[in-house]
Amino acid sequence: MTIESPHRLWLLLGVAALLLAYLRMQRRRSRYAVRFTNLRLLDRVAPHRPAWRRHVPAGLFLAMLALLVVGFSRPAADVEVPRERATVMIAVDVSTSMLADDVDPDRLTAAKDAAVKFAGKLPDEFNVGLVAFAGSAAVIVPPGTDRAALRAGIRRLAEGSTGVQGTAIGEAIDTSLGAIKQLDPQANADPPPARIVLLSDGANTSGRDPEAAGEEAVAAKVPVHTIAFGTPTGSVDRGGRAIRVPVDGETLHAVAEQTSGGYHEAASSAELRAVYEDIGTSVGYQTKRMDISARFIGLGLLLALGAAMGSMVWFSRLP
Template sequence: MTWQSPWRLLLLLGVAALAVAYVVAQRRRSRYAVRFTNLRLLDRVAPERPAWRRHVPAGLFLAMLALLVVGFARPTADVRVPRERATVVVAVDVSTSMLANDVDPDRLEAAKAAAHRFVDALPDEFNVGLVAFAGSAAVLVPPSTDRSALHTGIRRLAEGSTGVQGTAIGEAINTSLVAVKNIDSRAAKDPPPARIVLLSDGANTSGRDPMAAASDAVQAKVPVHTISFGTPGGYVDRGGRPIRVPVDGQTLKAVADETGGGYHEAGTSEELRAVYEDIGTSVGYRTERQDISARFIGFGLLLALAAAAGSMRWFSRLP
């Protein structure tokens, strides 16, 4: 245990001085009683009572002062803090095909809106991460409970933000699995309950085969829920030349079926809720340096109440 304001512990010298003064005062009182020669009158003025009761309120009061001083010095200690390990990784397709406006206002903006809604519906204690993918995949926001950082990351998603052209669904799944494994030091041997939510138009064009990545997800026991955005007639305009980018729901559905996830088409909030309802929980711990002054202050107040109660009970007055 350490203190943030150790110099305040000097006040304990004042508590010690009070203790010494109390002992001295009690001894003087005893010498005065011995000099009192009229013993019958002494019995009436100072009737006999158990000696230990006289000292209990004073002792509790001094202990209270000591605890309050220690709390005032702001002690800190390493504390094991429970942490929910349940993890959801949201993977969003930012390839060029996601600019098709067959979904209002376009596929990418619709996917971002769905991601915002999904994140808002998740329990606050869940860890949520964000992966962006096109021809490659990258973790934009590592899984955590910081919803502000996550929403900021979703808002910053833009076409081509990974720097590599194409659509690599398999890479997105693998990158999401790595993010889950890095949630804490236990994850490699004791994986947390996790889900991947992948939002895309499903037209895989590069990177690892999605079904091979799906097999990795099965082995890791991480279901992949997929949401498709787009229609068979979607296209993007490149230099005045329309390029057809039909949605490929079959790939996304095959991935979801293989991993035990669900497949949705531009999913609603109600459909997305099923993604996390059965995810389960797994509580882990992390060590944090925390201010524990409240413990000492709380015990000090309890001693103050005990001193007051004892004094009222035995002497009909407050100490």
Template sequence: MSFLAPGRLWLLLGVAALLGAYLLLQRRRSRYAMRFTNLPLLERVAAATPGWRRHVPAGLFLSMLALLVVGFAQPTDEVQVPRERATVLVAVDVSLSMHATDVQPDRLAAARAAAAEFVGSLPREFNIGLIAFAGNATVVVPPVTDRDALRAGLDRLDIDSTGLAGTAIGEAIAASLEAVRTLDAQAAAEPPPARIVLLSDGANTAGRAPDTMAAEAAAAEIPVDTISVGTEDGEVAIGGQWQGVPVNGETLRAVAELTGGAYHEAGTATELRDVYADIGSSVGYRSEQRDVSSRFIGFGLVLALATAGSSMLWFSRIP
């Protein structure tokens, strides 16, 4: 924590001086009471002493002054602020291998559920788009702030049935970049801060080369976070026969490294949700120093009310 007006903190010396004066007065009062040697008579004529309660209003009052002085010095703290026009593209592999049930209930269903939680965790002002890819890539939902539209788009995701076999990771990145470039009228001249989150279970087998598109994303300063979902034991039925579809994350790892993103592995539905939660905690924010003096002033006002309340309750007066 830092202060915009640190010189004002010298006023805390005044608070310390008041504390010292209060302690001195209490000591003198104690000495005066000891001079009255007829203690039985003193007990009869003196009202019941409030004991420790008499110090509570003073303690609250001095604490209030200290908090108000700190607030007066305009403290600042680092806070995470959502970036204006922040845009996130979620690209999900819908190739046949995503039907494998090594991730329950299957890879695609787990991906849909985790992506829905991820979308719900991001600030409402974020633009979020959805890309589906197999042998090519399709924009299912362009970047919007409408969370209902995004959830509906996720529900519509299904295994590719167009006959275009393969996994086009490069095409998914290309479609995501185009969605960012066409976000709004000013996107071409002033690109929004953007990030791509790409989920797949295999290597690239169709379309443009992932490293070429990753280089384009890096040039546009758009990180690509990649998630490989699945295990070595994945299988799907093709033509009535079971075929192994082990997860292959090497291409995804390379894409993440080239773009400055992060590579994650998820072998279970729980791990997949954790990965999305980890990405969500860092995407689309910037650190900014903000004036937080209102915190201290607010707590100071609460203590002021507590000071008045305790004094009225025990001593029938406001200090």
């Protein structure tokens, strides 16, 4: 925490002066009571002395003044807040190789579950969209804040849902960038802060060159975080014959490096969830210096109410 107007803290000397004056008055009162020699008569005149309770309203009042002075001095702190208009596009590979069961129960199902959890942990203010890609790419859910629609879109993902076989990483990036540009009417003139999170298990085999798509992402200042999901021993069953589909992250690594994103490898559902959580911390918030004087003023007002209530209950008057 920092103080934007530290010179105003000099007012705390006034609070300290009031405290010293109060202590001095209490000391004078105790001396006067001792000079009252007829203690039996004093007990009859004031049999129920408030003892410590008479100091509570005064203590709360002085604490209130101190908090108000601190609030008046404009305290500020670094606070993590969701990025305004922030957009995250999740691009999921739905090619045939994603049916490999080297990840329980299979790569695609595990990827869908992890994507749902990742989206659920992003701030509600974030716009999140979904792209499915195999030999081509398509926007399944345009970026927005409707998490129910996003979850439904992720659940609908199925192998071959784009209708074209292959793995088009470049097309997935290009389609995601297009969805970001259509976020709102000012997206072209004032692009929102955005990220693309792309999950695949193989190298690019069709569509646009990933390097060319990466150059567009660099120009748009949109980092691409890539996840190579699967193991080297993966295989799919086709007509009773096992076809090997080992994970290949070379292209994904190159794209992430080109766009200043992060490259990750995940060989299990647990590792994939951990990767998503790591990505979420990097795109979720930005640190801003914010005025927090309201916290001190609010607490000071609560202490003022406490002082007033204590004085009314114990002494039938306001302090």
